[in-house]
Amino acid sequence: MMQSRLASLNLEGLRSFLLSLVVALGAFPALAQQATPSLPLLFDSRERLAKPDLSALVRLRFLTSMDFPPFNFTDQNGKLGGFNVDLAREICTELEIADKCQIQALPFVDLKDALGASQGDAVIAGVAVTAELRRQFAFSRPYLMLPARFVRNVKVAVQGDAATALAGHTVGVVKGTAHEAMLASYFPKLKAMPFDSKDALLAALKDGKVEAAFADSLQLSFWVSSPASAKCCELFDGPYLSEQFLGEGMTIMLRQKDDVLTAALDHALAALSRSGRLQEIYLRYFPYGLY
Secondary structure, three states, X not given: OOOOEOOOOOHHHHHHHXXXXXXXXXXXXXXXXXXXXXXXXXXXXXXXXXXXXXXXXXXXXXXXXXXXXXXXEEOOOOOEEOHHXXXXXXXXXXXXXXXXXXXXXXXXXXXXXXXXXXXXOEEOOOEOOOHHHHOOEEEOOOOEOOOEEEEEEOOOOOXXXXXXXXXXXXXXXXXXXXXXXXXXXXXXXXXXXEEOOHHHHHHHHHHXXXXXXXXXXXXXXXXXXXHHXXXXXXXXXXXXXXXXXXXXXXXXXXXXXXXXXXXXXXHHHHHHHHHOHHHHHHHHHOOOOOO
């Protein structure tokens, strides 16, 4: 079975959508100065994750891809960057092994085989956690969840700021997606209108053919603030998280028997979350916030 990115997202549509926004919006770090969204803590402050001894580690090779902005991409100078790339570097600093760390970009479809062949030690590229992959690989604790959100046309008057205020209004959703199933499960009383693609959905929302939409917060947050939306719309209510519909979130994939390294990455992620450094990286690449 072919690898997939986060289960709720269409890979090709998401890739092209976000790449177009990179061009329209420019550099992510510059945009991050415009807002201060917060990142929910995914690690309990009372939980203590031991730091394993990595003195025998010769090197730590992170594998990533270069076509999934703002997580992994190459900038106009050909330099590898993105949320996952910066996070990998911070993990190495936290574990005090920065001089032993390497980050290599490969085509996304090659990542699983490369890790299985020990051409790298950890994949940090938005690989969706599936039951099949869990039989082959280990995964770190999640470090970022991608929620669902509503977005509404600002010309539409709604009474209140909760999803229930959309009763009687048409809510667009892309057919056949996890978001369509989630909308039906969470909000069965809302009037859903399915669309064949995300582009068709957003065009209808912008033109007022539907009054609201329910989709992936990552795409919506950048689209709402991009020239493509022409300031037609705003995020509304949420965020909504669901492991059942949206998967386990962003994790790092490792070989199954690398228990020490897996524990070390979990320790580093927890430390970065509690110290605020994970929040700092988040602000560089998600200036408009996912939550």
